[in-house]
Amino acid sequence: MTPPASLPPRRLVLLLGGLAMFGPFSIDTVFPAFPAMGAQLGADRLAMQQTISVYLLAYALTSVVHGPLSDAIGRRKVILGGLAVFTVASVGCALARDLSTLLAWRAVQGLSAGVGLIVGRAVIRDLLHGDDAQRLMSQVSMVFGIAPAIAPVIGGWILGWSAWPAIFWFLVAFSLVLLLATWFGLPETHPRQARLPLxxxxxxxxxxxxxxxxxxxxxxxxxxxxxxxxxxxxxxxxxxxxxxxxxxxxxxxxxxxxxxxxxxxxxxxxxxxxxxxxxxxxxxxxxxxxxxxxxxxxxxxxxxxxxxxxxxxxxxxxxxxxxxxxxxxxxxxxxxxxxxxxxxxxxxxxxxxxxxxxxxxxxxxxxxxxxxxxxxxxxxxxxxxxxxxxxxxxxxxxxxxxxxxxxxxxxxxxxx
Known part of the structure; x- marks a missing residue:
């Protein structure tokens, strides 16, 4: 099977790479803001580390759910749903004014962040076979590999001209772009006849x-x-x-x-x-x-x-x-x-x-x-x-x- 005509191979690489990136972005862009966030929220360094811990815990717990859900209702719905939840959670993080609220919304971010990476791998194998699948996965890995390198830089740039909530507004914008790109550009790759009951x-x-x-x-x-x-x-x-x-x-x-x-x-x-x-x-x-x-x-x-x-x-x-x-x-x-x-x-x-x-x-x-x-x-x-x-x-x-x-x-x- 070849990539659908509505989504050329290069655009497919960028979209799946972006879907894999928004999880790491939600961790690494925040690192430069820890001192400013801690000062405003009255939290020490150990307490700020909890914003990463609750995110990763939620990410791990729901990582076993995203894939089976996509096997049952389709890849596209799960990706769109995850992006929508992640967008709302990022808005909640941007508006948080105390640590407990921030931790709660960070957990919601973690609940949804795995859809891009986990379901995206299944999409690759749905569309392509053998060597073509390996090429596409390697190309997506190249795009994904950029995230840990540029995310802290982007976070530092944002802090240079604004306060720490702007980092989460950036994540809102990034996830909205991915949501629109998925809505208009990614067809369903897991047909109904191949789905399993949930x-x-x-x-x-x-x-x-x-x-x-x-x-x-x-x-x-x-x-x-x-x-x-x-x-x-x-x-x-x-x-x-x-x-x-x-x-x-x-x-x-x-x-x-x-x-x-x-x-x-x-x-x-x-x-x-x-x-x-x-x-x-x-x-x-x-x-x-x-x-x-x-x-x-x-x-x-x-x-x-x-x-x-x-x-x-x-x-x-x-x-x-x-x-x-x-x-x-x-x-x-x-x-x-x-x-x-x-x-x-x-x-x-x-x-x-x-x-x-x-x-x-x-x-x-x-x-x-x-x-x-x-x-x-x-x-x-x-x-x-x-x-x-x-x-x-x-x-x-x-x-x-x-x-x-x-x-x-x-x-x-x-x-x-």
Missing amino acids: QPRPLLRDYVAIFLNPRFQRLAAAGAFNFGALFLYIASAPAFVMDLLRLNERQFAWFFVPMIGGMMLGAFISGKIAGRIGGARQVALGFACCGAAATLNVGYNLLVPAPSVPWAVLPPMLNSFGIALVFPVLTLAILDMYPRQRGSASSLQAFTGLVSNAVVAGVLSPLLSRHGLHLALGAAAFTLAGWSFWRWETRYSRQVPAGQAQAAALEPTERL
Whole structure:
């Protein structure tokens, strides 16, 4: 299937990339405003951190809902509904005059922010197959990768000429633009005859069946652990940049720009080589880059007691490049396992990643971020774990007969 005529491929990339961006935008654009918000709302730094915590908690809880809902009522309705809720929630944040009100509306933002990323992946697989799907997902990843780099800059620019509520009014405008673009430009990609009834008991049964599928577990774990190597550094960015590299709060670009650059370059290469080399070979190449990054990182921190730029940020850059090669292939493999339940599979994959990231941010980062070598070893352990699960999957796929492998990939509703 090719993209509908009403939405040319380039416009589809921009729209799906924008839908994936509005979630990260709602986090990163607010970071520069924390001091001003805390001063006006009478909240200390720890209290302001709750505006991120409640957002991420709501995001994680509803990540398991967006996909199945889109399987039942269609992708377009879920995306439009999520954008509408997010717009209202952003208005509420802009008008908030106390911390409790702000926290409540931030939670509502989190409830709706996942529709763009989660349902957008299902849309890609609805429209395209094989190499074309990989190219589109890689192109969307390039657009999405811009968000963490430019969002804090935009937030700082807005604070330069206005007060902090203007950041949320910017999010209102951004989500309205996406809502109008989706309304007029994105057709429904999940036809009625392919939809599943929205019933709690079958939905829970299918979720359990997907989660217990060994192949899903191997692919999801490979992706989550592989990204965990990079997310450990992202979660530890304040300590890594200011304490270990001895830079100031205006020099975070030394870390984020190379990291985002590596990810965008990897996504670009992934799109270019789609169809020219096999998916398994591309994943192997990506993990080789991640392994080289881990080796260089550990070696550098062993030899250099005081890490500094630019050498300390080059291994995370190479790591992000490798991750961008691995991610599209693993994600498409998961979606291809459940042709009628791509939304559910996408939701469960996202939830797996969110839980892993929460453990990294809440437990491992505080333990490891005081020393560069500890961070490097932790990241290397994540890379090794991700590669091990991928290796397990490749060995299993070679050993299992074709008929059994096909049966293992059947949708839960077909097997139960």
